[in-house]
Amino acid sequence: MSRFEDQFKNAFDHFEPEVDPKLWQQISQQLPSVPQNPGVSGSAGTAGKGLVAQLGIKGIAALLTVATLTILGVNYLIQKDEKAVEKNSPALLNESTLSSDNSSSFALPSEQEKVQNEPVASSSQEINPSSEKTGNTSSENKIKLDQKITIENALTGDFNKEKGESTPRNDSPAPALVVKSNSVSVTKPVSSNSEGEFNNQTQPVAPIQKTVKPVLILSTKGGFAPLTVTALTNQEGNVNAVFDFGDGKSSMVGSTANNTFEEPGNYTVTCEINGITIEEKVTVFGKVPSAFSPNGDGINDVLTITKDASITIEIRIFNRNGKLMFIGKGNNISWDGTFEGRNADAGTYMYNIFATSDGEATFKQKGTINLFR
Amino acid sequence: MSLQRPLEMTDEQIHEAILREDASAQRLLYDKFARKMFGVCLRYIKQREEAEDLLQEGFIKVFQKISSYKAEGSLEGWIRRVMVNTALDHIRQQKMLWTDLSDIIEEGDEPVIGHEIGAAELMAELQKLPIGYKTVFNLYAIEGYTHKEIGILLGISEGTSKSQYSRARNQLMILVQELNKENSYTTK
Numbered sequence: 001m002s003r004f005e006d007q008f009k010n011a012f013d014h015f016e017p018e019v020d021p022k023l024w025q026q027i028s029q030q031l032p033s034v035p036q037n038p039g040v041s042g043s044a045g046t047a048g049k050g051l052v053a054q055l056g057i058k059g060i061a062a063l064l065t066v067a068t069l070t071i072l073g074v075n076y077l078i079q080k081d082e083k084a085v086e087k088n089s090p091a092l093l094n095e096s097t098l099s100s101d102n103s104s105s106f107a108l109p110s111e112q113e114k115v116q117n118e119p120v121a122s123s124s125q126e127i128n129p130s131s132e133k134t135g136n137t138s139s140e141n142k143i144k145l146d147q148k149i150t151i152e153n154a155l156t157g158d159f160n161k162e163k164g165e166s167t168p169r170n171d172s173p174a175p176a177l178v179v180k181s182n183s184v185s186v187t188k189p190v191s192s193n194s195e196g197e198f199n200n201q202t203q204p205v206a207p208i209q210k211t212v213k214p215v216l217i218l219s220t221k222g223g224f225a226p227l228t229v230t231a232l233t234n235q236e237g238n239v240n241a242v243f244d245f246g247d248g249k250s251s252m253v254g255s256t257a258n259n260t261f262e263e264p265g266n267y268t269v270t271c272e273i274n275g276i277t278i279e280e281k282v283t284v285f286g287k288v289p290s291a292f293s294p295n296g297d298g299i300n301d302v303l304t305i306t307k308d309a310s311i312t313i314e315i316r317i318f319n320r321n322g323k324l325m326f327i328g329k330g331n332n333i334s335w336d337g338t339f340e341g342r343n344a345d346a347g348t349y350m351y352n353i354f355a356t357s358d359g360e361a362t363f364k365q366k367g368t369i370n371l372f373r
Numbered sequence: 374m375s376l377q378r379p380l381e382m383t384d385e386q387i388h389e390a391i392l393r394e395d396a397s398a399q400r401l402l403y404d405k406f407a408r409k410m411f412g413v414c415l416r417y418i419k420q421r422e423e424a425e426d427l428l429q430e431g432f433i434k435v436f437q438k439i440s441s442y443k444a445e446g447s448l449e450g451w452i453r454r455v456m457v458n459t460a461l462d463h464i465r466q467q468k469m470l471w472t473d474l475s476d477i478i479e480e481g482d483e484p485v486i487g488h489e490i491g492a493a494e495l496m497a498e499l500q501k502l503p504i505g506y507k508t509v510f511n512l513y514a515i516e517g518y519t520h521k522e523i524g525i526l527l528g529i530s531e532g533t534s535k536s537q538y539s540r541a542r543n544q545l546m547i548l549v550q551e552l553n554k555e556n557s558y559t560t561k
């Protein structure tokens with residue numbers, strides 16, 4: 001018999017009441033760091049300040065030099081293969097517009113509004129009339145340094161030239177430069193020196209998107225069907241990755257993708273970014289049916305969980321009040337839809353799966369089952 | 374209204390993504406823990422609106438301080454501590470009545486909570502306790518703090534924490550026994 005306290009503790013472990021959706025909006029409005037937004041991420045965010053302190057002006061100058069050299073190097077390569085790049089670049093831009101739209105819908109409208117209100121954002125709109133279309137990232141001189149180094153639209157002025165637009169850079173405030181390294185971002189006006197270097201470029205330079213060491217991140221690598229997996233890359237912003245989940249469905253393009261695996265099996269998820277393909281494995285160990293109907297008609301009367309023998313699970317099924325209705329263990333798990341000898345009500349039930357393999361916890365999973373009568 | 378949360382990134386991945394300042398990661402973290410943490414808030418603060426304020430304040434602290442999380446314990450445990458501390462800040466503003474140890478509590482048989490009693494019902498019973506009892510019970514029985522830690526957190530002595538706890542426990546047992554009785558009548 002469990003102690004009195006444990007009974008409370010267990011009950012509250014599964015107590016997850018609905019939260020009013022408006023709360024997230026209120027929270028996100030007060031959050032200091034919002035990426036893709038130089039004004040906000042630079043002005044607030046203790047991590048950002050930390051980097052300034054650590055690097056100092058010299059460090060930033062050094063980063064700038066590295067970035068400039070990289071750009072010059074890439075630029076040289078581009079000159080060699082100019083036509084191909086010119087063909088590709090508008091497409092890159094358009095697709096990146098799409099992906100930044102996607103990410104902003106995933107983030108919040110309020111963040112968008114904030115962005116619009118930021119002085120930096122509005123000044124860059126003056127510089128580049130097309131920034132409304134391309135989003136804020138395209139008009140920033142934004143350089144990210146990480147294990148992955150992403151340089152995008154670094155040379156705004158030249159980029160504008162290519163698009164046949166005038167660039168009254170001297171009259172307008174210098175756009176912000178964002179240097180990102182792991183967890184930090186810094187906003188600093190571009191120094192006149194490096195800006196001069198940018199403007200001295202005689203050849204038009206296409207927006208550059210150079211990616212080093214892309215990594216594919218999956219929200220989960222194992223579980224029971226229906227298993228929804230979100231794939232994302234370690235790249236931020238204007239990422240055009242092609243995701244294929246290896247389950248026969250058509251591939252998806254964007255910065256993230258979602259897929260629900262419906263059947264058990266071993267899957268290879270691939271992600272192609274700028275010609276580099278990376279992959280991760282997903283194992284679906286079994287399947288929990290989404291519904292059953294214990295009404296004695298001989299069809300789906302019992303909820304049967306199929307699973308691979310390599311994995312040991314315990315499934316707990318709760319009703320909407322969080323009351324434990326069923327615990328299933330072993331190799332043949334099935335629930336007949338009764339609780340203490342009586343038929344459980346029709347409705348939605350929630351389950352938790354605790355999976356172990358060789359005695360070690362491998363994953364936890366939650367889901368819902370519909371009981372029909 | 375969706376019960377299913379498809380985004381089950383590991384805590385590590387979410388933590389890393391937040392440190393990279395990936396805005397969507399903040400959302401992922403929130404989606405993953407909001408409901409559970411709301412459950413925590415509701416145990417400390419009875420009023421739903423006040424608990425929502427608490428949740429909001431707690432999550433803002435979480436995002437502000439996430440760089441100080443050292444990935445030693447679980448991320449959930451860390452977030453929970455932030456929430457509990459935020460809750461205690463709220464509670465400290467209220468006046469808690471502490472009774473002294475001279476009241477001796479008779480230990481009764483530990484009631485077994487019926488299977489048909491869910492978290493929502495237990496929550497309702499817990500909320501019947503005076504705030505001092507309730508807070509100590511939450512901290513000791515659910516969150517697993519020691520009486521010494523609770524004493525420091527609430528600015529009371531270890532002995533007061535113990536006495537409050539045993540009173541809280543006793544009262545809860547009585548409430549649960551009543552609940553069990555009610556249930557056995559209604560189910561017959």
